[in-house]
Amino acid sequence: MKYIALLYGEPDAGPAPGTPEFMQMLGEFQSATTAMADAGVLVDSSPLQPPQTATTVRVRDGEVQLSDGPFAEIKEQLGGYYILDCEDLDTALRYAAMIPSAKYGSVEVRPAMVMGPH
């Protein structure tokens, strides 16, 4: 079953870049990713550029509307993702807990919908 782990955090949460703690956090990301890859559950993963780089696309009445953002009011921002292929939710949750974002923010784990043939 495929799961996506969405990494959320406040912009200032976690160690500041350049500090030894930041380097340690990068190391933890690396070892989490390696553990997932070694277990054969990692499909894809990446950090994301900040929300200021986002563009929202809407099609209304056949017309494509583009806008800057979204600039949501919520403090926690989407900062990256992992796509995992695990046998069950518990397995996916175990890997999600290894991601440092779980310590400084939160990780939302969602199953991908299994589409039937019809």
Place this chain on the structure above:
Amino acid sequence: MAQLAGDLSLAEDCAQEACAAAVAQWQRDGLPANPGGWVVTVARRRALDHLRRESARPGKEREAVHEWTAAEPDGSAVAGDDQLALLFACCHPALDPASRVTLTLRVVCGLPTASIARLLLLPEPTVAQRIVRAKRKIRDAGIRLRVPDPGERPARLASVLRAVYLTFTEGHSPHGTGAVVRDDLCEEALRLAARLHRLMPDEPEVTGLLALILLTSARSAARADQDGALVLLADQDRSQWDRGRLAEGRSLVETALAQRRPGPYQLQAAIAACHADAATGSDTDWRQIAALYGELLRFDPSPVIEANRAVAVAYAEGPAAGLAILDTLAASSRLARWPQLHIARAALLARCGRREDAVAAYRDALALEPADAVRQHITSQITALAAAPAPTEET
């Protein structure tokens, strides 16, 4: 069944079909040697047929078919581990806390939605909706029906224990069935608690829950008279109490408390042990029981516990002291739907000599449609109050 099907609704449908087939075939051919195993085998085959039809679909259905085909089928009945697996899945932390107990009562214990609604003091549609949503999440999020690894168990324990506890509560004072005790549910809860205790012998709260169920169920035979009416603890024939269960329960409480990690189930078991230790109702150490309820409130500040403490205080210090606590509680809207609160108030009002107020409180309880046996008890109390001589206040 559900483990194979990976889908509770499918498992239930297949089990129902198997039971229907059983009725038809057993009437024709007589009972098989192992009826439980027969039903499980037939239900498994139906689930497999269903899954094979679906197996062109990717994902877990196909995996489930592989897993279960490998496990299949010697016709043996559902093992205890399967039931624990189902219990842990229904109490999975990924489910909303309110839904866990509801789903356990429905799926593991087979309680009808209406009983669950009365037990949890909730409207029936709310309960039905929770069950549907929780089943859907188990299926769609890929929650597997398995006993978690030892490291994961402590985090999963509280909601599992609560579900077993509420199952027992429903068995010990059932709603709307006309019975004082539903032994099937009590024994189901006892089996689940004993299995959890075997799985986790060093968790004092698991031990405490098992002790609580043993000590309370030991009194079941004395809880109803020959006509099936409720007999209150104070009036019970204590020679009918199950000495074996009391001894086992008492020894388990001591083991648990000696670990010095107290919790709500151990404290409730300690209260039950106080009752078990009293040779007669009047020998009961109510001060100790009131103190234990006070301790229990620190873990579970619920109005139901407070109501129980009020009754203990009334015995230890006089009815007026207990009544003062209950009057405050009766003002709380949620507990106002709980018949036992009004029954307890009525009993204390009667002991204070306030006969008319007592009858009014009993009528409040009747209006909440309590179980038949409780209804009989209330009616007889009202009759007794009407027939009693002019009231004298107990001090």
